[in-house]
Amino acid sequence: MKIGIVSNLYPPDARGGAELVAQRIADALYERGHEVFVLTTQPLEGLRSLFPRIRERTLEAVYRFFPLNVYYLRQDRHVPFPIRALWHLIDLFSYCGRCAIRSVIRDEDPDVVITHNLKGIGVAIGREIQRQGVPHIHTLHDVQLSVPSGLLIAGQEQSWLNRSFLRRWYERGVKREMGRPNLVLSPSRFLSDFYHERGLFTDTRVEILPNPMPPDQVRGRDSRTAQKxxxxxxxxxxxxxxxxxxxxxxxxxxxxxxxxxxxxxxxxxxxxxxxxxxxxxxxxxxxxxxxxxxxxxxxxxxxxxxxxxxxxxxxxxxxxxxxxxxxxxxxxxxxxxxx
CATH class of the missing domain: 3.40.50.2000 (Glycogen Phosphorylase B;)
Known part of the structure; x- marks a missing residue:
């Protein structure tokens, strides 16, 4: 099979564990004989960076592009709230993201596309995959489809922002732009229940599947020698x-x-x-x-x-x-x- 993987970030450009999970899945699929390609992002580097191009060929071909927005995903530190809000709005309906996945699907003709975190590459990519008639599997990694920042801090569950109409409007927009994936994978029961309670993926098959382990060619712990x-x-x-x-x-x-x-x-x-x-x-x-x-x-x-x-x-x-x-x-x- 030819399998596409979409992730907002992809190693060596990574911030957290989600990007490593996407890479481990890509590598594991390749090792099982599948042909794999990846669509991910990059910083703005002139007009050419607005269009997806193959930037790396390792086990998989990696397409990178800059989804046109007010700043790049990894440049979000110290950005004022109004600018962040505009960024999230553009990202939700990302025209560049839709065009990019449409172009790559046309060139690669995949049998299935697996999406990971879509914040920063375009939530609307989900619905565009389905429009192209390609089976779509989405993997959950955090709460970003309900809380735009992807962070819900303990003790702040009832904050004004989390209880406001803005969050509910955002969730409705996500539900529309994500469409109906053929399958949603959640590494934890907690995250599956979190989205179900908010009306997301209620009409989609959801399976609990733990994240893949890293390569297992490692030795166990050394014999203890430290006094501390x-x-x-x-x-x-x-x-x-x-x-x-x-x-x-x-x-x-x-x-x-x-x-x-x-x-x-x-x-x-x-x-x-x-x-x-x-x-x-x-x-x-x-x-x-x-x-x-x-x-x-x-x-x-x-x-x-x-x-x-x-x-x-x-x-x-x-x-x-x-x-x-x-x-x-x-x-x-x-x-x-x-x-």
Missing amino acids: TQFLFVGQLEEHKGIRELLQALHGFGEEIDLHIAGEGSLAEFVASSAELDSRIHFHGFTSLNHLIELLRTSDAVVVPSICYENSPTVIYESYLVGVPVIASDIGGIPELIV
Whole structure:
């Protein structure tokens, strides 16, 4: 079969776990003998970047383009709310996104298209796939089809924005532009129920399918040699990931533990400064999968202190692959993974 994959971001351009999941699925399908292509985004680089072109050929052909909007998806930090609102409005009905998927479908003639996160590439891509008569599978990763930012913070469920007509209008727009996929995959029961309660995908078949594991050619944990207990945090260095709360909690412990932190984000300088002031904190910055596996193999536990409603964090899968226990927040789909 020829299978298309659509994702707002795709490695090496990645922000979180959703893009890694999309890549792992693409690689796994290729290894099973399928022909795979990917449609994703890129920053604006002149007029030519508005049209999808093959930029990489690895296991799969990767088409990249800039979906015309007021800024690129990864340039959203410190953007004022009115500009963000305009960006989300353009993204919801993205003409460029519809044209891009129509063009790629015409050139590739796929048997099925699997979509992942569509914020930033165009939610309307969903309905356009169906208009082209191609079977459509959508994979859920977060709450972005109800909450435009993709973030629902614990304690803010009843905020004015989450209760306003704007969110309900947005959900109606998403329902229209996503159309009716042939199948929706959700890695967690939590996320499936979240959308069902809001009237999304109620007339579509939904299946619970955990995220794929990373490549399993890894060794388990090393024999314990460190005298201190080694904790590891891996993820975006953002407020919603609970990194600030984790560092505050560290003050309640003595010298018997070390905390390793791997990731990048707007709080990177804060984390680096904390590491300079506290010898127990070891900041590794962005890490490749190979480096992450090495960190996991020397860790006693992984900490996932998120304060937002997570779906199915990939770091938990990676931890289990190496045999590292996980301490995590009791929120969203996380409890479904903690055994």
